[in-house]
Amino acid sequence: MKPSRLEAFSDGVFAVAITLLVFNLKVPDVAGGHLRVALGHQWPSYIAYVISFLSIGICWVNHHSILDRIAMADRELLFINLALLLGIVSIPFTTSLAAIWYNQGTNAKWAIGIYCANWVYVSATYILLIHHLMGHEHLATHATGVTLQSLLRKGLFGIVAYLVALVVSLIAPIVAFFICLALAVYFVFGVQGEAMAEH
């Protein structure tokens, strides 16, 4: 299979998943009184919306860096990519879970823990994808630019960071939530920039 098709389908899934995040924002009920107060109470939904939007956006950029290195797709690669997309498509659900249950005592640990676990899963499939490419030289292009090694380093950093967030979520869920926010901001301004600089 030509990588251009993999790209078109993956881009479509990323674009739909990132847009479906808007369903996390609920219009408060008219009967509920003060709109300003009602919207204020929804602050976790807004933060979660921005975190997930940026994170899916970063994933899309990184996914493209990987696809750029693919000359040909084999069976395992298609399957690993499908597994990665499964993780991306689940984000609107786990985002909603985290935003609604963030302050429900013990339940918050589960909600935010599952959100962090979703990103651990995405990072793992991302690493698998790169690992598969590194082990099958005939699938990769030998173009200059971002190297598979540098993409792998980013993937390993990502999985460790989200595993830390996952562990923290079992102790202090709300802190884990802000770690995810910090990671999204860091990836936008930091790692992403480094990768571009290598270009």
Add this chain to the structure above:
Amino acid sequence: MKPSRLEAFSDGVFAVAITLLVFNLKVPDVAGGHLRVALGHQWPSYIAYVISFLSIGICWVNHHSILDRIAMADRELLFINLALLLGIVSIPFTTSLAAIWYNQGTNAKWAIGIYCANWVYVSATYILLIHHLMGHEHLATHATGVTLQSLLRKGLFGIVAYLVALVVSLIAPIVAFFICLALAVYFVFGVQGEAMAEH
């Protein structure tokens, strides 16, 4: 009509349909108590989500193998493709039907039966598409790679397998549900691999 357009539109529909599956995952109500317990009760939704995600993913791969063999699209081909997409777009609905009604006695037979019937329908339109191409030589490309015969074999295997699942669903719906799961896994690791090997 040039096949590139057929591809772009079909890819779009596949990408949206596979992403809409996320609406099968519902955030449990905060008033409902224990999140862990509430999520545990939703296990059929998660299994159904994964089955349908993988199955639509496999369909997309197979659909592309067929489109790769098309040099030109005529009226019947466009109509058969539209009929196939109608089946794909219905999957998020029948998936939800199966996940919600799976343990409702006699009703489960209808719910999971309809889910299996949806895949029988998709397999049938897939076979029709290949059959139409085989009967109209001027529409097909003569490229090397996956042959129409091998695609047809996969289609026939698929329709027989889903017909078996449909029959089983009338006796033991939950077993049919797991047959669909087994088929998705088999198609990912088995038939799909065989087709790729032929490449």
Add this chain to the structure above:
Amino acid sequence: MKPSRLEAFSDGVFAVAITLLVFNLKVPDVAGGHLRVALGHQWPSYIAYVISFLSIGICWVNHHSILDRIAMADRELLFINLALLLGIVSIPFTTSLAAIWYNQGTNAKWAIGIYCANWVYVSATYILLIHHLMGHEHLATHATGVTLQSLLRKGLFGIVAYLVALVVSLIAPIVAFFICLALAVYFVFGVQGEAMAEH
């Protein structure tokens, strides 16, 4: 603006709108008793789903026949195309309106009348698009194939047919509903075929 961009955006909107039709299919409530009976009562939703799916599919095919004739897009053309897409995006809503209110006495006239009016509107923007191309020769390509005249004839047939359905809906809404079904089937097997034959 290059027509390829117009195509990509329009294809995306068509693909999303046709897939959103699935939200017209509602899983009956578990508390509601017999699934078979509950699904049976939803028959207008299923018919409406198929009518709208086929009709949007046909519109997409016709839209592409028009875009094929465009060499360059000017301001009016972009605006007319946006107006056409506004009609397409509204179809999932008016479909739902027709399917839910079809048997509510006088209200049914409004529900099915609005559905027919939506298609009259789509046909009108389709004719406007062709008319604009015919009046601005520098925008059109001079390729062989389907002529603008033949596309215009189809558009005029469509608007007259849907105006008849609209008038009928004010007297016998359910009959108008079936006229829309007959039109979709006719367009798939009839007019569409004629246009392809001209190719």
Add this chain to the structure above:
Amino acid sequence: MKPSRLEAFSDGVFAVAITLLVFNLKVPDVAGGHLRVALGHQWPSYIAYVISFLSIGICWVNHHSILDRIAMADRELLFINLALLLGIVSIPFTTSLAAIWYNQGTNAKWAIGIYCANWVYVSATYILLIHHLMGHEHLATHATGVTLQSLLRKGLFGIVAYLVALVVSLIAPIVAFFICLALAVYFVFGVQGEAMAEH
């Protein structure tokens, strides 16, 4: 990153966001009595739907005019574009907020104010995008056609106009709502036309 990828992803997000606006149109409950009356009461939803549809459509056209001038994308550009898309994806939510709360006294100021603020935000990211291109000559193409200066002028006009609407919304929300409608119509027939004329 090649601009063609930026285009494909951005087009996907625009197409999904513009289509999701249809969820602002709700089918009135059958128990609610007269359909004609119920639909009549929803007029703000219909106006909001058309305003937002046209406005997103115009944004898409302008976004493409900018992308046309991009030869290469750097880190900041990707991030600014993601920030712009975040604003576009939020429109279906703020549209719904404005349409549901438009006549709720003081609350209406918040609802329509947030809607206007959303467009101020989109205009600001649009200006940032152009500003970034103007400050990094190696990123821009030197093609003829719409100049970055003329795109910037449109962006500055847009942000001033939406800031005026935002201020008005704090005094007379319903007037601000109609200013947004007037702006959409003006952009379709006016500024857009001017830009095209320069082509």
